[in-house]
Amino acid sequence: xxxxxxxLEIRDAIAFVTVNRPDKLNALNDQxxxxxxxxxESIASExxxxxxxxxxxxxxxxVAGADIGDLARQGPFDGKARAQRGQRVLxxxxxxxxxxxxxxxxxxxxxxxELAMACHIRIASENAKFGQPEVKLGIAPGYGxxxxxxxxxxxxxxxxxxxxxxxxxAQEAYRIGLVNKVVPAADLLAESEKMMRGILAxxxxxxxxxxxxxxxxxxxxxxxxxxxxxxxxxxxxxxxDTKEGLTAFLEKRSAKFQGR
Ligand code: COA
Numbered sequence: 001x002x003x004x005x006x007x008l009e010i011r012d013a014i015a016f017v018t019v020n021r022p023d024k025l026n027a028l029n030d031q032x033x034x035x036x037x038x039x040x041e042s043i044a045s046e047x048x049x050x051x052x053x054x055x056x057x058x059x060x061x062x063v064a065g066a067d068i069g070d071l072a073r074q075g076p077f078d079g080k081a082r083a084q085r086g087q088r089v090l091x092x093x094x095x096x097x098x099x100x101x102x103x104x105x106x107x108x109x110x111x112x113x114e115l116a117m118a119c120h121i122r123i124a125s126e127n128a129k130f131g132q133p134e135v136k137l138g139i140a141p142g143y144g145x146x147x148x149x150x151x152x153x154x155x156x157x158x159x160x161x162x163x164x165x166x167x168x169x170a171q172e173a174y175r176i177g178l179v180n181k182v183v184p185a186a187d188l189l190a191e192s193e194k195m196m197r198g199i200l201a202x203x204x205x206x207x208x209x210x211x212x213x214x215x216x217x218x219x220x221x222x223x224x225x226x227x228x229x230x231x232x233x234x235x236x237x238x239x240x241d242t243k244e245g246l247t248a249f250l251e252k253r254s255a256k257f258q259g260r
Pocket of ligand 1 (some may be wrong): 023024025027028065066067068069110133135
């Protein structure tokens with residue numbers, strides 16, 4: 001698959017995906033969303049990809065939101081359709097079964113903040129800025145911001161960000177739990193890769209089922225979520241990876257996981 005608006009490079013099992021419209025601060029137009037959907041599908045289905053790191057081209061912006069030019073032309077029905085298409089793309093990324101890290105290298109506004117929130121982990125450079133400024137444009141978040149932001153930072157802080165449209169810096173995003181880590185800009189990709197390599201050294205089936213339990217469990221009652229967790233725990237006991245992980249510990253050696 002060739003991309004016009006994304007760069008996708010697979011290096012040692014990690015897909016490095018870069019939104020590549022730096023002249024428009026990597027704003028998400030329809031082409032970017034289409035290609036992000038294809039990239040999410042590749043990440044999910046291609047066995048040589050075991051995790052993905054998502055970033056934006058250029059020093060200034062991760063993604064500065066949905067493309068305002070596209071939004072200016074939409075009516076109510078295509079507006080709804082655009083929101084649902086975008087939501088599906090982000091959800092596919094979130095449920096691709098492999099870890100996805102957002103390496104946030106600058107503005108993550110509107111759809112950019114929403115895209116980062118659909119990733120499993122967010123690492124921000126010191127110059128990153130976050131916000132849901134849609135209300136300033138007379139619109140509301142449409143790619144999951146009203147749903148994922150309160151799940152990540154709590155209802156009160158989420159409403160403050162969504163209703164005021166204010167922009168916050170990386171340290172504030174870290175303080176409220178929106179990002180996992182803040183690093184110097186020069187170290188962003190290396191730090192993201194380091195964390196990803198650490199995750200990829202773990203049992204891949206265990207990683208996959210743990211992500212699934214967290215994702216699905218958040219929408220369940222505690223008892224349902226606990227049952228799901230116990231089912232996964234039991235299922236993993238039938239895998240070679242679990243036997244290898246436990247035996248390796250007892251034999252005082254590193255585990256060699258095969259993903260089966
Ligand atoms: N959609 C379309 N184009 C965008 C964009 C977006 N969301 N964000 C930035 N751009 C474009 C600008 O129009 C400009 O294009 P031009 O050079 O052809 O005029 C280019 O990217 C550079 O942006 P500019 O505004 O000149 O950079 P800046 O450093 O002065 O400001 C921002 C940076 C992020 C503060 C500002 O671009 C901005 O507010 N963007 C919109 C953010 C937003 O509301 N996102 C949510 C959309 S739902």
